[in-house]
Amino acid sequence: MTNEYVEAAIAEAIAGVERGHGGPFGAVVVRDGVIIGRGHNQVVTWLDPTAHAEVLAIRLACRETGRFDLHGCELYTTCEPCPMCYAAAWWARISTIHYGCTRGDAEQFGFDDSAIYADLEGRVPKQIRMVASAREACLEPMRLWRERPDRVPY
Amino acid sequence: MTNEYVEAAIAEAIAGVERGHGGPFGAVVVRDGVIIGRGHNQVVTWLDPTAHAEVLAIRLACRETGRFDLHGCELYTTCEPCPMCYAAAWWARISTIHYGCTRGDAEQFGFDDSAIYADLEGRVPKQIRMVASAREACLEPMRLWRERPDRVPY
Numbered sequence: 001m002t003n004e005y006v007e008a009a010i011a012e013a014i015a016g017v018e019r020g021h022g023g024p025f026g027a028v029v030v031r032d033g034v035i036i037g038r039g040h041n042q043v044v045t046w047l048d049p050t051a052h053a054e055v056l057a058i059r060l061a062c063r064e065t066g067r068f069d070l071h072g073c074e075l076y077t078t079c080e081p082c083p084m085c086y087a088a089a090w091w092a093r094i095s096t097i098h099y100g101c102t103r104g105d106a107e108q109f110g111f112d113d114s115a116i117y118a119d120l121e122g123r124v125p126k127q128i129r130m131v132a133s134a135r136e137a138c139l140e141p142m143r144l145w146r147e148r149p150d151r152v153p154y
Numbered sequence: 155m156t157n158e159y160v161e162a163a164i165a166e167a168i169a170g171v172e173r174g175h176g177g178p179f180g181a182v183v184v185r186d187g188v189i190i191g192r193g194h195n196q197v198v199t200w201l202d203p204t205a206h207a208e209v210l211a212i213r214l215a216c217r218e219t220g221r222f223d224l225h226g227c228e229l230y231t232t233c234e235p236c237p238m239c240y241a242a243a244w245w246a247r248i249s250t251i252h253y254g255c256t257r258g259d260a261e262q263f264g265f266d267d268s269a270i271y272a273d274l275e276g277r278v279p280k281q282i283r284m285v286a287s288a289r290e291a292c293l294e295p296m297r298l299w300r301e302r303p304d305r306v307p308y
Contacts, residue, residue, distance in 0.1 A: 002287075002288045002291050006287070006288045006291065006292070007291075009292075010291060010292060010294065010295060013292075013295035014294070014295050014298060016295075017295050017298045017299045017302065018298075020302070020304055020305075020306075022306070022308075023299070023308065024295040024296045024298065024299035025295070026295065043222050043245075043308055044222065044306045044308070046222075047216050047217065047220060047221060047222045048213050048216055048217075048222060049212065049216065049222045049223070049224075049242065049245040049246040049247075049308070050204070050209050050212060050213060050242045050245065050246075055204050058203065058204060059202050059204060062201050062202055062203065063201065063202075066201060067201060068197050068198065068200075068201045068202060068203045069203070070203075078292040078295060079292065079296075080284075080286075082241055082245075083237050083238070083240070083241040083274055084237070084238050084239075084241035084242050084244075084245065085238075086237070086274070086282070087236055087237040087238035087241070087270050087274075088203065088204045088238050089282055090238075090266065090270050090273070090281060090282060091197075091203040091204065091236075091238065091266070092203040092204075093203075094282060095282065095283060096282065096283040096284075096285060097282055097283070097284050097285070098285045098286075098287060099284065099285070099286060099287075099292075100286075100287065100288045100289050100291065100292025100293070101289055101292045101293055101296060102286070102289070105289070105293060105296065109296050109299070109300060110307050111308075112244065112245070116241050116244050117274070119244070120237055120240070120241075120271070120274045120275065121274065121275055121276060122275060127244060128240070128243055128244060128248060128249065128250065128251055129249060129250040129251070130234075130250075130251050130253065131250060131251070131252045131253070132234075132252075132253055132254075132256070133156075133160070133252060133253075133254065134156045134160045134254045135254050135255055135256070135259070137156050137160065137161075137164060137254065138160070138163075138164060138167075138232040138233060138253075138254025138255045139254070139255055139259060140164065140168070141164060141167035141168050141170075141171050141178040141179070141180065141232060142178045142233075142255060142259065142260075142263050144168060144171045144172075144178065145171045145177070145178035145263070146263060148171065148174070150174055151174075152174075152176070152198045153264050154176075154177065154197055154198070154203070154265075
């Protein structure tokens with residue numbers, strides 16, 4: 001069953017496909033029943049692997065509200081968010097995500113969402129080599145930040 | 155032990171702290187020994203919860219190379235990437251991530267990285283309510299995309 005928010009997300013996705021902007025995904029952010037941010041995947045035209053629909057919708061909603069915190073807002077997306085977008089929604093304090101297709105559908109169409117989830121869930125060997133070093137030197141900016149009275153936690 | 159890339163990432167982090175731009179994190183992307191992208195957290199000044207150091211460094215590196223694929227590049231970051239940034243590195247096809255502080259350090263300084271990992275690993279109840287609906291309608295843009303001969307997989 002669709003509603004106006006799902007339909008707006010689908011319209012974004014289709015607009016992106018028709019213009020060749022990137023993957024077939026769209027998203028909107030809703031606050032108090034009003035769409036305050038929308039976006040579709042722009043990976044290809046922007047040459048930006050982070051330009052997923054959800055990230056762009058969240059960014060626009062933040063600009064619209066003048067806040068980096070979208071507490072109480074809901075995200076509607078045509079496909080289950082990849083871990084990047086799920087974590088972006090977390091940082092934005094999104095309360096609810098409504099999604100249509102699944103990570104399995106995305107996989108069928110050639111996208112890596114399922115594989116990234118499997119990696120993060122520890123079900124497969126890590127795809128990216130992780131090398132830890134220089135922890136002590138890297139703690140210095142953290143300590144400088146903590147000492148600043150004007151720091152803004154998020 | 156630090157090297158010039160770690161030092162560049164730390165310098166980014168400190169510059170961000172001193173200017174009050176956001177969290178105390180910096181990152182650089184390296185290709186063939188050359189830094190081709192750098193960034194520090196800008197969440198606060200940009201009012202953008204996705205403006206993490208790694209995301210910005212990846213975006214700049216893509217702009218520099220004119221590609222959305224950074225295959226063979228390495229990411230140096232002052233702190234273990236949060237899941238958003240780890241997945242961003244995945245989408246960018248980064249091969250190796252070098253990090254200083256850990257998710258546990260970030261937690262000590264009040265950041266959610268560990269909590270987001272625990273959520274994605276399924277070790278705690280999901281923090282964001284996930285609602286599945288309208289799958290069939292949302293498959294339509296996927297099918298339109300697949301039919302386009304000019305589609306660009308990523």
